[in-house]
Amino acid sequence: MYRYEDLTWPEVNDAVEAGKIPVLPVGSIEQHGHHLPLKTDWLCATAVCEEAVKRNQDLLLLMPTVFYGYTRHVMDFPGTINIQYNHFIEYCLDITKSLAYHGFKKLILVNGHGSNGPLVEMVGRRTNLETDAVCAVLDWWSLTTVDPQFNARWRESVFPGGTGHACEIETSMLLHLDPERVRKEKAVNEIVKFNAAKSKFQWVDLVAAGPVHIVEWTSSYTESGVSGEAMKAAAEKGKLILEESARQLGAFAREFASRPAYKRQDHHKRPPTFPLPQ
Numbered sequence: 001m002y003r004y005e006d007l008t009w010p011e012v013n014d015a016v017e018a019g020k021i022p023v024l025p026v027g028s029i030e031q032h033g034h035h036l037p038l039k040t041d042w043l044c045a046t047a048v049c050e051e052a053v054k055r056n057q058d059l060l061l062l063m064p065t066v067f068y069g070y071t072r073h074v075m076d077f078p079g080t081i082n083i084q085y086n087h088f089i090e091y092c093l094d095i096t097k098s099l100a101y102h103g104f105k106k107l108i109l110v111n112g113h114g115s116n117g118p119l120v121e122m123v124g125r126r127t128n129l130e131t132d133a134v135c136a137v138l139d140w141w142s143l144t145t146v147d148p149q150f151n152a153r154w155r156e157s158v159f160p161g162g163t164g165h166a167c168e169i170e171t172s173m174l175l176h177l178d179p180e181r182v183r184k185e186k187a188v189n190e191i192v193k194f195n196a197a198k199s200k201f202q203w204v205d206l207v208a209a210g211p212v213h214i215v216e217w218t219s220s221y222t223e224s225g226v227s228g229e230a231m232k233a234a235a236e237k238g239k240l241i242l243e244e245s246a247r248q249l250g251a252f253a254r255e256f257a258s259r260p261a262y263k264r265q266d267h268h269k270r271p272p273t274f275p276l277p278q
Contacts, residue, residue, distance in 0.1 A: 002057045005064050015061060016103035021253055022061045024095060025049040026120055028069030028113035031077035031218075033166035033226040034186040036174055038079045040166070042067045044173045045112025048140040051246035052253070060108075060253055066092060069113040076219035085119055092123040100133035106256060107135040110249070114139070114165070114206075115215070136256055141169060141206050143248040150244055151207065154237045157229035160205035161195035167228025169206055169241060176238030187230040193221040 001007060004022060007015065027042025037043075046065045053062040070088050074080045083091070096107055107127065111120045117139060124137035144151055157168040174182050194202050194214070203210040206228070218225070 002053045004061045021106045023049045023108045024063040026066040030071045030074045030080040031225045035183040037181045041113040048245045052249035056250045069116045074218045096127040100131040105133045109137045111139045143245040146248045156232045160203045161191045162229045163206040164227030166226045168232045171230045171233030172238035175235035189229040190226045192227045
């Protein structure tokens, strides 16, 4: 069994003793243009995690997905569900702390929604500082950049800006994972306003970004809700992307499993006289 929720409590003890690493997909429920369903983010993250876990069942456990995320900036588009940033952090942190309490000392969080990124990173950071576990955090699409030649094998959209949101990558993934839910005839290409301006400072692509970040209301820079070239998507591309992402996640997990535990060192000459400030 590779799903955490299918285990009994004695089997959880066995998983801890075996050194298994829980993998937690984190997504959102939000608009993805006229052609993709609201579930796109959590579905992609879950699919990558599940495929990686299936391939590495001796090492990994698949956690139930966190379906909702921080999407306040997208609320001008109907259907989007927003979880306040502080609630989101605390909710995810409760999960990681519970796992650490039960004995899992290495954890992986796989994010599927861009604006969750800094919050998921904070969850990982706080897990590492507030427990004796080590939590690694990543965006699933970043796994496509580990092999510098991979994206050149399938990508046809412009760079930067051809991938971003409901774009070539996400639409390809959905065409592979759930083609019946893709309204392909409604897909459009839309390069968002700040990418079209061709600034060397503020630009964004799903696999890269400029040095300056300005997070505004999504409706202020895209009419359709798309950021990128959705019309260049294909199911065959989605299959390649899923398999590569899962392969690289498994490779990282193997490396992470053998990573030594680096010990904290207190360099105060005199021990502090009260607990570490929160």
